Amino acid sequence: MMKCQCGGLLRFDLQHLQDAGRLGVRDQVSLVWKCMVCGRSRKSDESYPLSQVVASLDQLTLADRSQG
Secondary structure, three states: OOEOOOOOEEEEOHHHHHHHHHOOOOOEEEEEEEEOOOOOEEEEEEEEEHHHHHHHHHHHHHHHHHHO
């Protein structure tokens, strides 16, 4: 698990992906995490195709639902 400088847990920032999709970004998007405690964001150094990121998140969401 990734943690923020304040010690809070970092969660994937879905709003960042929704904004990229709304703005028509299809090529490369950076992954962004947001702290659940202080709200600080952390951006990855790598970029990925938006469709690849969304597909990976969909797979993780389905896996989480099947376990719960």
